[in-house]
Amino acid sequence: MDVPSPRKKPEELRSHRFFGVDDLRAFGHRSRLKQSGLNTSEFAGKPVIAILNTWSDLIPCHAHFRQRADEVKRGVWQAGGVPVEVPVLGMSETFMKPSAMTYRNFLAMETEEVLRSYPIDGAVLLGGCDKTMPALIMGATMVDIPVIFLPGGPMGRSSWQGEAVASGSDVWRFWAERKAGNLSCEAWGSFEDHITAGPGHCMTMGTASTMTAMIDVLGLSLPGASSIPALHAAHARMAARCGLRIVDLVWEDIRPSRFLTARSFDNAILADMALGGSTNAIVHLLAMAGRAGVPLTLDRFDEISRRTRVLADIKPSGRFVMADFYDAGGLPGLLSRISHLLHLDCPTVAGMSLGESLEGAQVWNEEVIRPWDNPVFGEGGTAILRGNLAPDGAVIKPSAAEAHLLVHRGPAVVFRDLQDIKARIDDPALGLTPDHIIVMQNGGPIGAPGMPESGQLPLPKYLLEQGVRDMVRISDARMSGTSYGACVLHVAPEAAAGGPLALVRDGDWIELDVPGRRLHWDVSEVEAAKRRAEWKAPEPRFSRGYGKLFAEEVTQSNLGCDFRFLHNDGSRTPDPEIH
Numbered sequence: 301m302d303v304p305s306p307r308k309k310p311e312e313l314r315s316h317r318f319f320g321v322d323d324l325r326a327f328g329h330r331s332r333l334k335q336s337g338l339n340t341s342e343f344a345g346k347p348v349i350a351i352l353n354t355w356s357d358l359i360p361c362h363a364h365f366r367q368r369a370d371e372v373k374r375g376v377w378q379a380g381g382v383p384v385e386v387p388v389l390g391m392s393e394t395f396m397k398p399s400a401m402t403y404r405n406f407l408a409m410e411t412e413e414v415l416r417s418y419p420i421d422g423a424v425l426l427g428g429c430d431k432t433m434p435a436l437i438m439g440a441t442m443v444d445i446p447v448i449f450l451p452g453g454p455m456g457r458s459s460w461q462g463e464a465v466a467s468g469s470d471v472w473r474f475w476a477e478r479k480a481g482n483l484s485c486e487a488w489g490s491f492e493d494h495i496t497a498g499p500g501h502c503m504t505m506g507t508a509s510t511m512t513a514m515i516d517v518l519g520l521s522l523p524g525a526s527s528i529p530a531l532h533a534a535h536a537r538m539a540a541r542c543g544l545r546i547v548d549l550v551w552e553d554i555r556p557s558r559f560l561t562a563r564s565f566d567n568a569i570l571a572d573m574a575l576g577g578s579t580n581a582i583v584h585l586l587a588m589a590g591r592a593g594v595p596l597t598l599d600r601f602d603e604i605s606r607r608t609r610v611l612a613d614i615k616p617s618g619r620f621v622m623a624d625f626y627d628a629g630g631l632p633g634l635l636s637r638i639s640h641l642l643h644l645d646c647p648t649v650a651g652m653s654l655g656e657s658l659e660g661a662q663v664w665n666e667e668v669i670r671p672w673d674n675p676v677f678g679e680g681g682t683a684i685l686r687g688n689l690a691p692d693g694a695v696i697k698p699s700a701a702e703a704h705l706l707v708h709r710g711p712a713v714v715f716r717d718l719q720d721i722k723a724r725i726d727d728p729a730l731g732l733t734p735d736h737i738i739v740m741q742n743g744g745p746i747g748a749p750g751m752p753e754s755g756q757l758p759l760p761k762y763l764l765e766q767g768v769r770d771m772v773r774i775s776d777a778r779m780s781g782t783s784y785g786a787c788v789l790h791v792a793p794e795a796a797a798g799g800p801l802a803l804v805r806d807g808d809w810i811e812l813d814v815p816g817r818r819l820h821w822d823v824s825e826v827e828a829a830k831r832r833a834e835w836k837a838p839e840p841r842f843s844r845g846y847g848k849l850f851a852e853e854v855t856q857s858n859l860g861c862d863f864r865f866l867h868n869d870g871s872r873t874p875d876p877e878i879h
């Protein structure tokens with residue numbers, strides 16, 4: 301690798317103020333580095349590179365991160381930097397309650413404050429399990445020092461009873477079979493033994509695979525890094541390259557603000573739509589753009605969705621898993637198929653443009669990465685709906701729904717929250733038919749709280765037994781990127797904030813028209829006003845601490861669920877560094 305001539309002088313490094321001056325505080329700083337066993341020659345005048353590591357025993361998706369941190373360190377030392385590993389909050393999508401989403405902004409704040417307060421010149425960010433990624437980028441964006449994102453990489457393949465199985469998507473599929481009485485207890489236990497395949501994030505096109513790809517397209521990862529399976533040797537080599545490259549970025553003073561622009565966000569949304577990406581990407585990209593001061597609205601997602609196509613045949617929209625995607629050419633292969641739509645001049649942390657990074661990109665398997673004229677779905681993977689039930693928008697993933705439900709009118713059956721639907725959904729007295737529309741309230745950012753992935757609402761057991769596998773479902777919650785079904789999500793404003801969803805009652809007729817992008821609640825204005833007058837906001841779930849802060853400051857899903865005081869609308873000058 302070429303070593304660029306330094307453009308910064310050592311005395312211009314942030315860390316110089318901590319280590320390079322002749323005063324008592326710098327003496328203290330230097331003496332404490334020596335306490336760590338470093339000689340003066342090993343750190344003097346060299347960039348300090350933080351490796352922000354979201355490793356934790358409670359995040360199996362990041363089980364390889366200690367080794368990857370060592371590989372990053374190897375690269376940093378070789379390039380003449382000083383690596384320092386810094387643990388930050390590990391957020392497990394599976395284990396954190398009420399939802400890892402509740403803590404995304406927490407990690408974003410921690411990332412910002414760690415990078416700002418310590419003697420750090422640049423950073424490699426290690427993330428993979430869903431919310432860790434937007435959080436790390438949101439925090440780093442506000443400090444705006446050079447960073448590279450190291451994506452955790454997907455799990456390898458797994459199979460059960462001779463059939464390839466994939467995280468999330470096949471769990472929901474086989475759970476429906478179990479509820480329908482088609483899967484024994486023993487078979488279910490055996491499936492549990494086989495559904496995961498070691499370290500790495502979910503191997504479907506869930507939120508993790510989607511967000512690693514988004515950050516890659518935004519230019520903040522080494523190009524193509526996001527598709528490399530977690531335990532592939534190429535992943536370890538990529539980690540070392542991140543360490544090498546970040547030192548160059550510090551000397552060249554190349555910061556996230558160079559990459560996060562309206563054009564790069566358009567590229568990311570295009571890729572999201574062509575991948576059939578997770579609906580969660582919308583919330584996270586809105587929040588990330590909000591930190592970067594880039595104006596972005598739900599409407600932009602829909603505009604872009606209408607002019608692209610789903611080309612990645614990956615679960616839950618398709619048939620394959622991420623290891624197949626990597627073998628087929630990975631993200632560079634997919635981007636080469638939509639290059640006519642991309643802003644190819646956008647930069648990447650590798651020092652080349654996006655277009656240059658795609659030179660030589662190929663597709664090796666056209667079943668996994670389809671040609672433009674043979675798509676998985678004829679539009680992008682996500683559609684934005686509007687109407688009197690969702691004045692500020694709602695989201696659906698039509699590529700992962702049964703096509704006959706995309707235009708549907710039916711009577712509502714309403715559940716007040718997740719506990720209510722769990723308690724009553726299987727009650728035959730409800731008399732649900734496949735034409736009913738299942739509505740759940742209070743699953744949003746404030747109401748749940750934390751907008752958990754409960755939006756793939758359960759179907760009643762008696763309909764599953766009849767072979768029904770999809771129905772129209774509506775909520776203000778999110779759903780896992782690995783989920784599927786005709787699930788209308790992210791209804792805004794949410795019920796707990798007094799949105800119209802709070803006023804829907806059993807028997808109300810609702811119309812879903814995905815091609816027309818319409819979600820209509822068939823109720824008179826007089827009746828709606830009467831119900832609004834009777835509505836009472838639910839009691840707050842938290843009376844203290846972070847939960848209280850979250851409920852008071854979180855924005856609605858159409859604005860990215862960031863905290864109001866952290867959103868960057870460009871009107872505030874950055875806070876000064878205090879030394």
Ligand code: FES
Nearest residue numbers: 361429501502508
């Ligand atoms: Fe970690 Fe899916 S549970 S990425």
